[in-house]
Amino acid sequence: MRLIGAGSRPGRGERVLDTFWTVPNLITILRFLGVPLFVWFIARDSYGPAFLTLVIIGCTDWVDGYLARRLDQVSKTGKWLDPAADRLALIIVAVVFVIDGIAPTWLVWAIVIPDIILLANSLILFRGSPNLPVSNIGKIRTALLLLGAPMLLLQRVPGFDYAWLGTAGNAVLLLGCIGHLLAFAGYMVQSWRKYRRQAAVPEGSPHAC
Numbered sequence: 445m446r447l448i449g450a451g452s453r454p455g456r457g458e459r460v461l462d463t464f465w466t467v468p469n470l471i472t473i474l475r476f477l478g479v480p481l482f483v484w485f486i487a488r489d490s491y492g493p494a495f496l497t498l499v500i501i502g503c504t505d506w507v508d509g510y511l512a513r514r515l516d517q518v519s520k521t522g523k524w525l526d527p528a529a530d531r532l533a534l535i536i537v538a539v540v541f542v543i544d545g546i547a548p549t550w551l552v553w554a555i556v557i558p559d560i561i562l563l564a565n566s567l568i569l570f571r572g573s574p575n576l577p578v579s580n581i582g583k584i585r586t587a588l589l590l591l592g593a594p595m596l597l598l599q600r601v602p603g604f605d606y607a608w609l610g611t612a613g614n615a616v617l618l619l620g621c622i623g624h625l626l627a628f629a630g631y632m633v634q635s636w637r638k639y640r641r642q643a644a645v646p647e648g649s650p651h652a653c
Contacts, residue, residue: 467517482498558624592617
């Protein structure tokens with residue numbers, strides 16, 4: 445079974461909808477609403493419910509992409525909403541983990557600094573989102589981060605305080621952060637290439653964006 449691009453139907457072109465009201469977009473919104481619930485559980489030291497909430501957030505990240513392709517409900521809104529929700533959720537989870545002492549400080553810097561640079565780059569070059577496709581490295585990066593974080597959190601749940609969970613969780617998060625930096629470099633290269641292509645098209649040309 446394919447994990448990346450699951451739900452795609454071979455031989456069918458991708459139709460992109462203009463509407464916001466699709467099942468995948470609603471799942472994305474519900475997924476992000478789980479983030480403040482996760483923060484609330486952590487603040488109450490309710491690590492069991494926080495773990496389950498984080499697992500659901502991670503699983504639905506795959507589900508909404510699958511349904512978008514399977515139900516032919518890929519939308520313009522979903523193309524930016526899903527990665528934006530992922531990025532914001534990962535940043536919030538990373539900050540909470542560091543504040544609560546669950547994860548080391550380098551986790552925040554490795555995630556937040558590249559995202560700040562990407563945001564500034566997009567605003568300067570495109571005055572908004574450059575609308576770049578999500579790379580496979582970016583998808584793998586997100587999967588690793590969403591796997592490593594629950595592993596570290598599970599170690600705080602009574603009855604699961606095994607040392608190997610912390611070691612494995614940190615290792616997976618480290619791989620995710622390396623993937624984050626590789627994805628960051630790839631998006632920077634893509635954004636500059638797109639900017640140069642647009643700059644090379646004479647203003648008023650029918651091919652200008």
